[in-house]
Amino acid sequence: MMKRITLNFIIDTFSFLILIGLACTGAIIRYVLPPGTGGRGRLLHEGRGGEHIEQLWSMTRHEWGDIHFALAVLFIILMAIHIFLHWTWIKSYVKSLLRSSRL
Numbered sequence: 001m002m003k004r005i006t007l008n009f010i011i012d013t014f015s016f017l018i019l020i021g022l023a024c025t026g027a028i029i030r031y032v033l034p035p036g037t038g039g040r041g042r043l044l045h046e047g048r049g050g051e052h053i054e055q056l057w058s059m060t061r062h063e064w065g066d067i068h069f070a071l072a073v074l075f076i077i078l079m080a081i082h083i084f085l086h087w088t089w090i091k092s093y094v095k096s097l098l099r100s101s102r103l
Helices: 004-032 061-085 087-102
Strands: none
């Protein structure tokens, strides 16, 4: 069986990578393929004659949104596992906070 510290490291590493993916897909949705502009990207084509972008790497805004959503669900699952793996520490810390606030 895998050591708990190794499992924590793997979960935390994947969580960080998923978070990077969320930031990247969010930026693509927000700045490269924003809604209501007919595909006119704000960052990539600002000041370049207003070229229209309807796809990035053969994917539309909605397809990028699907990836973004899937990454968000995966991130929530990984965070739930992270909290589960640290639950003993969380309980101890909250108890210590409650004890110190009574003094």
